[in-house]
Amino acid sequence: MSSLTIPTATLPSNQSYSSHAQALRNDLISYVEGLAQQGDYLKIPLGFGLKAYFVNDAEAVQEILLKQAKKVEKPGNVKRVAKGVFGENxxxxDGELWQQLxxxxxxxxxxxxxxxxxxMMVDTTESAIASWKIGQVVDLSAAMMDLTLGITTQALFGQDLRHTPAADSLLSFLDLFSELISSFPIPLWIPTPKHLAIKHHFRVMNSYFRTWVAERKRSSQDGDDVLSMLVQAQQAxxxxxxxxxxxxxxxxxxxxxxxxxxxHxxxxxCYLLTQYPDVEARLREELDRVLGDPSKTAARSGRPITAADLPQLSYLERVIKxxxxxxxxxxxxSRQVIEEIQLPGGYTLPKGSLVLISPWTLQRRSDYFPDPLQFNPDRFQNxxxxxxxxxxxxxxxxxxxxxxxxxxxxxxVNLAILLQQYRFSIAPNYQFKPIYRFNTRPQGGLPVVIEERSRQGATTIN
Ligand code: HEM
Structure with missing residues (x-):
């Protein structure tokens, strides 16, 4: 079947990069935004003999991620680095092993x-924010990292690892891993200082895990954490x-x-809520309705959230979405094409090529999401x-x-508790900018001033 030619992307003229590979590595967000302005299907001249494509069309994405998902795999470079340091996971x-896992x-x-x-999430959140003082400037980004470290380690390993040597080795490992996966691929067997360091951190981290696995096997109690569940699955x-x-x-x-x-x-x-007071007010109104309005009681905030409350907090869900x-x-x-893919509109992705799909650009298409730069949780109502x-x-x-x-x-849980107890305003002179470093995060953290939560209850939006 004849196939339409996919046009080749040009480097956005307002960027000072000399190649696509450099632009992609140094400023991924601006780079994909530049591509999206050029078209929905583009060939990217990455060099190094790589055939790469950018696809920014929802129907085509459905073909790649669902209907023809058997024809793609995780890209070779990601697999090589990740497998080299974590082992198979x-x-x-891909394929049968992935299905089993x-x-x-x-x-x-x-x-x-x-x-x-x-x-556990409620207790960890409440204790993490209990020491915040009104008027204090807090880096919310760092605070959320610390809180999430506490919650994730309890959910996965059944213990809060914050401020422990085990967390130090996990975080050092993760930092190096993010660096390696985003930089020029050098085979892991070459003993560069970074390769030696990541292998060292993995060994240390792994020895903690081996000890915890052995403890779970000795213990007769079944924990709720993921590690315990995997040990039970192994025994079954x-x-x-x-x-x-x-x-x-x-x-x-x-x-x-x-x-x-x-x-992140x-x-x-939290940043978006500081910029859209009407959305924040509606969210507070929902939280007060479901969890109790502090202006009508002597309490500082409503009651703690429980699992049973979650389905009732539909506006909170829409805000997060x-x-x-x-x-x-x-x-x-990113995906590697292992068998030729035919896309709607007559385009073909050849075997061996790399495909890039960007949630960032797809989710900002005005035909999919009218007025796309507006923060409007009601889009998710229907x-x-x-x-x-x-x-x-x-x-x-x-x-x-x-x-x-x-x-x-x-x-x-985190957002409900934060908003039940405090209000935030962006610290003076802070300029918000999302940047990509392995994943997207606020550049320079997110400094906010902690303010008293109004005792008047939320403003009703008509
Ligand atoms: C806001 C939070 C999160 C976001 C935005 C997110 C996003 C994603 C995305 C986009 C993928 C697909 C990656 C790809 O196919 O290339 C993914 C896969 C994955 N995520 Fe998450 N994730 C989040 C939280 C979590 C959590 C809490 C865990 C586990 C504790 C987790 C574990 C995984 C795993 C293991 C995969 C690979 C699944 C597979 O290939 O079968 N993620 N995540």
Whole structure:
């Protein structure tokens, strides 16, 4: 079948980069925005003999991530680095192995199981913010990283690792991993100082995991954390496929995949709320209605949120969804084509090529999301208004984020408690700018002034 020629992208003229590879590496957000202005299908002259394409059309994305998902894999460079340091795991695997790992891990992320974590999330959030003083300037981005570290390590490993040597090794490992995956690929067997350091941190981190796995096996108690659940799954599976090392690989990968993205999404949601007082007021109104209005009681805030409250906080959910539309932390998803793909409109993605799909640019298309730069949570009131595969903060299709329910649950609990207790305004002279560093985050953190939450109750929006 004849195929339409995909036009070649030009380098955006307002950028000073000399090649596509350099522009992509140094300023991914501006780069994909520049591509989206040129068309929905583009060939990217990355050099190094690589055939790469940019696809910014929801129907085509549905083909790649769902209908023809068997024809794509995780790209070779990502797999090489990730496998080299973590070993084989859910994120890096494809085909049958991926399917096996996914079905082993999936039960740990079911809503029923996750509900047991809400109390821990509430306690950790309340204690993290208890020492904040009115008038104090807090870097909300750093505070959300610390809070998420506490919650993620409890959800995954059953213990709060903040301020422990184990967390130091996990974070040093993650920093180096992010650096390696975003930089020019040098084979891991070459003993560069960074390669030696990441292998050292992995060994240290792994020895903690091995100890915890051994402890779980000795203990007769079943914990709610993911590590305990994997040990139970191992004991129930006679095939022996889930080795101790595989469990360690999975939990380190889950930590890497789930920790920073939740913290940055929370920071972005808080930032957007400071910019849209009407949205913030409506959200406070919902929280007061469901959790109690402090202006009508002697209490400083309403009652603590429980798992049973979550389904009633629909505006909170819409606020988070809209934050992830406007400021998604995953700027680009990439896939390697292993078998030729025919796309709607007569385009072909050849075998061996790399495809880049950008939630950032798709979610800012005005034909999919009218008035796209406006923060308008009501877009999500009617799911039919959201075109299929145009909204991808957690990706979509079989490789959709396995932690999406956990992440949504944590973010709802965190935001509810933050807003029940305080109000935030952006610190003077701060200029907000999202930047991409492995994932997207606020440049220079997010300094806010902590303010008294109004005792008048929320303003009603007519
Ligand atoms: C706001 C929070 C989060 C966002 C925005 C997010 C986003 C994503 C995205 C876009 C993908 C697809 C990546 C790709 O296919 O290239 C993904 C996959 C994944 N995420 Fe998340 N994630 C979040 C939280 C979490 C959490 C809390 C965990 C676990 C603790 C987690 C674990 C994973 C794993 C293991 C995968 C790979 C799944 C597979 O390939 O089968 N994520 N996530």
């Amino acid at each position: 859910l994120f890096t695997s 996914r079905s082993t891990l999936q039960p740990a992320f079911q809503a029923k199981r996750l509900n047991a974590q809400v109390e 599976d006679a095939s022996g496929r889930l080795s101790d090392q595989q469990i360690c690989n999975e939990v380190s990968n889950l930590f890497a995949a789930g920790y920073e993205v939740v913290a 999404t929370l920071a972005f949601s 809209e934050s992830m539309r406007l400021l998604p932390v995953t700027t680009v998803l 799911p039919d208004n959201i075109p299929k595969f145009a909204y991808l903060p957690f990706s979509a299709g079989p490789r959709v984020c396995i932690g999406n329910l956990l992440a949504m649950m944590q973010m709802k």
